[in-house]
Amino acid sequence: MEEFLKQYLDPKFAITFAYLIKIFCIVIPVMISVAYLTYFERRVIGFMQSRIGPNRVGFFGLLQPIADALKLLFKEIILPAKSNNFLFFLAPLLSIAPALAAWAVIPFGFEMVLADINAGLLYVLAMTSIAVYGVIIAGWASNSKYAFLGSLRSAAQIVSYEIAMGFTLVGVLMCANSLNLGEIVMAQQGGISQWYCWPLFPLFIIYFISAVAETNRAPFDVAEGESEIVAGFHVEYSGMAFALFFLAEYANMILVSILAVIMFLGGWMSPFSFIPDGIFWLLVKVAFVLFFFIWFRATFPRYRYDQIMRLGWKVFIPLTLIWIIFIGAMMQTDYAEYFH
Amino acid sequence: MMQFSDYIFYFFSSILILASLKVITANNPVYSALSLVLAFFSAAGIWLLLHAEFLAIALVLVYVGAVMVLFLFVVMMLDINLESLKRGFWSYFPFAILIAGVFIVEIYLVVSDKFFLESQIETFGTSKSNTHSIGNILYTDYLLPFQISAVILLVAIISAIALTMSGHKSHKAIDPKDQIKVKRNDRIRIVKMKSEKR
Amino acid sequence: MDYLYWGDDANRLCGVLPLMKNFIMNIVKSLTLHELLRGMGLTLRYFFSKKITIQYPEQKTPQSPRFRGLLALRRYPNGEERCIACKLCEAVCPAMAITIESEQREDNTRRTTRYDIDLTKCIFCGFCEESCPVDSIVETRQFEYHGEERGDLLYTKEMLLEVGKKYEKQIAKDRKQESKFR
Numbered sequence A: 001m002e003e004f005l006k007q008y009l010d011p012k013f014a015i016t017f018a019y020l021i022k023i024f025c026i027v028i029p030v031m032i033s034v035a036y037l038t039y040f041e042r043r044v045i046g047f048m049q050s051r052i053g054p055n056r057v058g059f060f061g062l063l064q065p066i067a068d069a070l071k072l073l074f075k076e077i078i079l080p081a082k083s084n085n086f087l088f089f090l091a092p093l094l095s096i097a098p099a100l101a102a103w104a105v106i107p108f109g110f111e112m113v114l115a116d117i118n119a120g121l122l123y124v125l126a127m128t129s130i131a132v133y134g135v136i137i138a139g140w141a142s143n144s145k146y147a148f149l150g151s152l153r154s155a156a157q158i159v160s161y162e163i164a165m166g167f168t169l170v171g172v173l174m175c176a177n178s179l180n181l182g183e184i185v186m187a188q189q190g191g192i193s194q195w196y197c198w199p200l201f202p203l204f205i206i207y208f209i210s211a212v213a214e215t216n217r218a219p220f221d222v223a224e225g226e227s228e229i230v231a232g233f234h235v236e237y238s239g240m241a242f243a244l245f246f247l248a249e250y251a252n253m254i255l256v257s258i259l260a261v262i263m264f265l266g267g268w269m270s271p272f273s274f275i276p277d278g279i280f281w282l283l284v285k286v287a288f289v290l291f292f293f294i295w296f297r298a299t300f301p302r303y304r305y306d307q308i309m310r311l312g313w314k315v316f317i318p319l320t321l322i323w324i325i326f327i328g329a330m331m332q333t334d335y336a337e338y339f340h
Numbered sequence B: 001m002m003q004f005s006d007y008i009f010y011f012f013s014s015i016l017i018l019a020s021l022k023v024i025t026a027n028n029p030v031y032s033a034l035s036l037v038l039a040f041f042s043a044a045g046i047w048l049l050l051h052a053e054f055l056a057i058a059l060v061l062v063y064v065g066a067v068m069v070l071f072l073f074v075v076m077m078l079d080i081n082l083e084s085l086k087r088g089f090w091s092y093f094p095f096a097i098l099i100a101g102v103f104i105v106e107i108y109l110v111v112s113d114k115f116f117l118e119s120q121i122e123t124f125g126t127s128k129s130n131t132h133s134i135g136n137i138l139y140t141d142y143l144l145p146f147q148i149s150a151v152i153l154l155v156a157i158i159s160a161i162a163l164t165m166s167g168h169k170s171h172k173a174i175d176p177k178d179q180i181k182v183k184r185n186d187r188i189r190i191v192k193m194k195s196e197k198r
Numbered sequence C: 001m002d003y004l005y006w007g008d009d010a011n012r013l014c015g016v017l018p019l020m021k022n023f024i025m026n027i028v029k030s031l032t033l034h035e036l037l038r039g040m041g042l043t044l045r046y047f048f049s050k051k052i053t054i055q056y057p058e059q060k061t062p063q064s065p066r067f068r069g070l071l072a073l074r075r076y077p078n079g080e081e082r083c084i085a086c087k088l089c090e091a092v093c094p095a096m097a098i099t100i101e102s103e104q105r106e107d108n109t110r111r112t113t114r115y116d117i118d119l120t121k122c123i124f125c126g127f128c129e130e131s132c133p134v135d136s137i138v139e140t141r142q143f144e145y146h147g148e149e150r151g152d153l154l155y156t157k158e159m160l161l162e163v164g165k166k167y168e169k170q171i172a173k174d175r176k177q178e179s180k181f182r
Helices: A002-006 A011-048 A064-074 A085-105 A120-130 A132-141 A145-176 A181-186 A201-214 A239-264 A279-299 A305-330 A334-339 B004-025 B029-049 B053-077 B082-086 B089-112 B118-122 B130-139 B143-165 B176-181 C009-031 C034-047 C088-092 C127-131 C157-181
Strands: C071-073 C098-104 C110-118 C137-139
Touching (some): A120 A132, A132 B053, A145 A181, A201 A305, A305 A334, B130 B143, C088 C098
């Protein structure tokens, strides 16, 4: 693409322009899938509750997300009294920006990646960890006790589950010998048996549950907890400011699912060696993982706050440590090939 | 002629300086903490310019992602009285100037030293991944200091837990085991006393 | 373990073994996420089950003949209005939504000059219908009506009679069907 643009433009400008186009090629599909993830979620949860879900706007209700977006666009943004105006508007931006920035290092196919950096895995972890600022600042700037409680809960929860999540990633990089996401996928070449979800099965489960907690989704949605603290940190937000939180939550959800796929389910690799690889497989696997997110929400009641903390610190962190030591030990034995 | 990366450097460093000034001048402690976050972030940006990607991301991950979150947590919940904090400002001022002067001299000594010559920065080759080379050095040349620091951290963690957990019970629930062991004499005390006259 | 009966050895074994088994089973169950998976199985079964949603404007739930909807005043088949202004409904109305004024007509019968029901007050309890000695005030099956202003829902005598005229067939049928239970 850069070559093509260089025919018409100044070469320096062409590179920047090519990057801009690539960014749009990532951000716009992400936004569209976020919109349709909400539709998918409402339909699936509806089905699990013997209802049919939204089916009025457009064919099978397919225009529902667009109608929702338009509604939110035209709604008024209300500033709570004595809130901190600057931080109140900064918070939604701070939650959406890291959610989108992390997509820069996600490989969608062989060398189909915006920024092929060496420490890709760390970068993604750093980006997901700073997403908590949006929540904290939103809760504090709203000048509302419910919002503040929600943000405190969310901060404690995200900080504790990040540790367990980081340890599971340590297991993956021990197996793959690389922090580069593309190389991690390439190390899982050769069909379904080579995927890391088998040698790292406990870590896979723990990663997945931590990912649910990290994105504040049910059953770990104490930060929102509508039956306890109204809507948690975004209780004072309306209109587009609320929509940004919503977008960030779902973009994060897709992000952690795509990470789960890349690290444990072979990324864009096909499960059987006779079927060609491609981005198609990535999308199918991500949809499959996202279905689990929604399935959890339809099934489990909310965890109590102290139980969440207990699970994170007293169960997940010891379990991941044990499994990492186990892998490290196995790599020194004759069975090392099963762990690479 | 300035390169594009130079512009980025000046951009980040000016934000870094402004944010650090804001940390110590801001009236609201929450603003101070948030400015510190911004300062860390711009420092990470400058490190990225120097190809120290591992350090930059580790800074964001550890300080921005975890330490400052807990910091904010505490600062938001504390009700800090700013008046009492500012009271002794001018009486401490000469002492502060003295310390600042010492600092500036020390920094000058370090920066002007040959330790930070440009040729030596370049020796950490960009061919290998940053993480790889750091790991290599940590686990070969500096293994003992690394392990010792790990042990010190472990001791710190355990002592923190011991300090908070010592003394009182963490919960108020009654143990059924203790309840069924209770004898009559544990609960009842019979007092003999003479009946009083009306 | 302290609540166990620490008698002779045989008894002790009998007490300990099932407990050990339970203990191990609990660990296995919690590590394999057994209960969570069962819950997920339940929701998955419902995912494929028949949906019970009624898609309202096209499909409607069946209505009982006792359905309590929009109020109406009825007339006899000869066109004479039923209401004799006994004001029982006004007295019984718990929401005080009914206002009645009456006077004597030239044929010496008493009739209402005013019969207002404020539907914003009405709670559709059906007491007025039950109290009415001549089956004049009734509740119809009609529930799809609206007012765009507050005044639109203040139904006057003419409006109520109009409603009665419109749905008389259905009303008469429902009263007949329910007559043996009254």
